[in-house]
Amino acid sequence: MFEATHCVDLSKWPQGTRLILRKERPHPGAQLQLHNTTSDGMRLTAFITDTPARVVPHQIQGLELRHRQHAHVEARIKDSGHLGLGNLPLDAFCHNQAWFEIALAAADLISWAKLLGFKDHPGIAKATPETFRYKVLHVAGKIVSTARQLYLKLDSSWTPSPAIEKGWPRIRTAFG
Known part of the structure; x- marks a missing residue:
């Protein structure tokens, strides 16, 4: 894992933008593509951040950890769309508000059921x-x-x- 900010032109990006690259072993069954696979079979991933230097402990590793944790948040948001938050089907705001609360409760109940009942599966x-x-x-x-x-x-x-x-x-x- 290394910072590649100096290797690319980021002049059109906001001031302080940084590019972090990471080599990782692809998970089993991953669809490898020529443009993001190195010669040794590792997958190359990149992310951009505007976090200044020396803000996160263990700078690059800490930024990468924070980036992966945020991906879990985005996955939960995407999953909520499949539990009723993908659309608000009713006309009145108060009715959609009730729909939203029920969908959030369903997401919480499924999360807790998976955590409590199926931790060994x-x-x-x-x-x-x-x-x-x-x-x-x-x-x-x-x-x-x-x-x-x-x-x-x-x-x-x-x-x-x-x-x-x-x-x-x-x-x-x-x-x-």
């Missing part, structure tokens, strides 16, 4: 809202009461069933 814990809805929320099941205990019965042929049956008591306890 990364495929579900890191799933997008669409995938989580398909794998967990749209599964037909039956809540059975036996000896004053509640159990969740699911179709055993459904691949995520063991993960859901293991995560359900944790979610129920947390929200119960």
Whole structure:
């Protein structure tokens, strides 16, 4: 990772703009492209910042960490669009305000359910809202009461069933 501000013409950018480059090993299944892949198979990524020098601890590494953390925020915002924030379907402001609150509550409930119930199942814990809805929320099941205990019965042929049956008591306890 290094600063490449001096290697390119940034005169059309605001004063203090800096260019940071980073080489990284591509994740499995990544679609590599000729223009951003080095000769040793590493992927080259870049980002621009206007943060002055010596503001962030461990300057370049700290800037890169902050940049990656911001990407998580943007991913959550994008996911919220799939939970009802992609459009505001009603005419009146107060009705759209209620829609917005319900969509935010849905986003929070899904986030908490993934965190609490599926921390040991990364495929579900890191799933997008669409995938989580398909794998967990749209599964037909039956809540059975036996000896004053509640159990969740699911179709055993459904691949995520063991993960859901293991995560359900944790979610129920947390929200119960």
